[in-house]
Amino acid sequence: DLPRIGLLHTWTETQSCGWVRYALDAQKVPYTLLRPEDVQKNALNEIDVLLFPTRESNLTDMLQGIDPAFGPLAYTTTREYPSHGVPDGSDDITGGIGYLGMEKIARFLEEGGVLLATANGGILAVDGGLVRRVRRVTGVQTPGSELVAHVEQPRSPLAYGYPEWTSVFRGNTALFDVRKPERARVVLQFGTERKDETRTTDEAGTMEETPETVTTSVSLDVGGTGSAELAISDSETAARNDAPKSILLSGRLEDPAAIDGKPAILDLPVGSGRVVLYAFEPLHRYLNHSDFRWLWNGILNWNDLAG
Template sequence: PNVDPILRQQVAMMGTFIAAELTAEGKAGVIHSSGFDAWTPARAYHHYHGGIRILTEAASVRFATPITIKFDEMSARVKEPSVRMPLPWKGGKWTLRDIVEYDYSAVKAALTNAARLRENWLRNFFRIHKKAVTRSGSPYAFIIPSKQRDLSTAIKMMNVLKMGGVEIHKSEASFWADGCEYPEGTYVVYMAQPYGGFAKALLENQEYPDIREYPGAPLKTPYDVVGHTLPLLMGVETVQVEKPFKVKSFLLSRIDKPKGKVVSGNDVFGYVWGHATNDDIVALNRLLKKGYKVFWSAEKFEIGERTYRQGTMIIKNKEGLAEDLNFIIKDLYVQFIGLKVKPEIKTYELRLPRLGLYKSWSASMDEGWTRWVLEQYEFQYKSVFNKDIRKGNLNNDFDVILLPDIRESTIMNGIPEGSVPLEYSGGIGEIGVKNIKEFIRNGGALITLNSAAEFAIKRFHLAIENCVQSVDRKSFFVPGSILKVLNDTDHPIAYGYERDTAIFFRRSPVFTVNEGRSVARYPSHSLLSGWLTGEKYLFNKSAIVDVPFEKGKIILIGFPVQYRAQSHGTFRFLFNSIFYGAAK
């Protein structure tokens, strides 16, 4: 909806031109306008910056080994001539050389088109950007308040916009917009700018169109996700302003994070700091690595006129702490406040978690994203392979084991023998299940992400059910959307969160809980951005569950909590689970 109509036509024109050139060369089996869409800007960045994106894919081979495909083995839709593929492939031998020659011809066709129509392409590039900078209508702008629960993440979001060429202004005085007053220092993103469409696509809530193959059919499956609202994913307050307004502002060349603060005094017992930001967690990691004793408050407490929430971080003073805190605030926006006396409250004593991240030889992108997020927020971890789990004695090395988004069958069976060298074949097997169960019984914590919950539910016979597992797509379908959950903020996994939070939902379980404690559940109206069919299946069901298991615990996080490293607003559900799993 935010891509200029000229570009939409140019994409179609270039695609059919390439197909025509390949067909003219006698290359059969070339189809265009099929399979892919450009809804998400993650796969259509060029379209928001005056250019086009053409995705070409060729049938694969067995790595570099030729394959033979019989005509009657092919899909019916490619056997007969059609508007999109007038010259079907008749089957036969297909080689790596064929792939290279088809792709080479496609690239040559694209360059031929650009050379022949260079004035046309340049003229339309000018027209597209002229329309962008003279844009009128609503919304007029997006406002990003300077007062945020997690200012560091808000600045990260704005820097993502700036990396995409978006212009961001900062107000020099207070102003009014759509009936609300905003203070000096407020950030403003005007829509009338070269890449205003890109900013709008990332900042607004998505309403995916109702596209169906025929009346009464389920929603046509999108190529990628349909909800990508960055303020929701990152937990940043953003306001869409419909009407024009006036404000004295200046264009920002860079957006820097402010320094944190240490508020101290003489003879302090220790210091407290918050739990509402990702920087707070990085500070915790750094202090635990230095050997300091750190606690989470398990209840609210008051000191003077100030009330501190559950989850407030408390660190006991000792020599060198003040120096370390002042070093931390140089790059983290954290506020440490001195405490005169020790608060008489219940606490969790934290320790540096010995974290193991399961790594299957059946490659998982989610495992890679999980590693990346853990590293960015300074968590120490070790990769745990099938052989390590089969070996047993896991408590000797780990307090917490984390299973990324990976199917139960893959965890159990891995890659079949004979298809890869022996050392890379198989999964954890029944002996691995026995060893993980022993690990939890002895006080360890198992955390599962998204579809990996099936492993814990099935193998440990939990009284928890994925209530959408057998529901057909016509009745329940969430093709990568942003939903709302309600949090139990008294539980350590939800420390630092408000009552409701936006989460990303994709191929996710929905838990009916008959044992354990629900930490996050779905309200009656949960869709925030994207598409949702079958909202009734979500109501009052759980997204996060904490299950005691003898001396240990199993934590089921039923959504991609670290989705493509974009969902900064839910990272702390994972971080809290790790610390809670290892806490005393």
């Protein structure tokens, strides 16, 4: 079934939502534009999929928004400013999603809704406590980089149409990780390493998780122009030694080991619903067309992800 889509924006950061809106409009994908105040009411009762793209880097900004001390602050169409209030407006744009909005989103998920959180949108789910057993990873610098990625769950509807080895475009957005028991939730990972975790005992006698990295031998074809070309195996059972040698195909990456093996897409069950975390922006400024399908798959298969 085609879902009813809600596209959520905040009033403190509207550019990310604007680019996603541009892509949806260009592809004639119907959606409802949602404001924080809509989420606090009953707007989520009218949708199946909540799409949340943002560049905001912390939960506080998402929840609190613009300081109400500056309100009421209207953004509406007037004779003097006819372009204001379009495509969305409000009599008061102060405040954010708030705890009431978080409660509504949590209930939406429990009752079978799907949250597709791209770029920093995943911070809302992870730091806001909507999902469990996911941790933030900091200190990774990918300021507009094309990175090798490996499909970990080829049977996932999110991966439909992609080969085992591919690449995605990533900016400096949130990165997440999970421990070994949750690795089955990783649909796509960055890089060529497989990180397995074993339990060890530290000096205090406490059991702790330590990563055991399995590195594969790899190859990379370079064309005559010097541009990297990703060699993809046609076999679904191809071993990891068919992987490219370098995680970085284009752009800059200061510490490859910090992101190699980390999840690029996580598919997490919450109640009767799902939260899908994209550690990149699939619809980045309508440029990275090869990544669009990662989001289209989430939308088209929203009620088949559990299978």
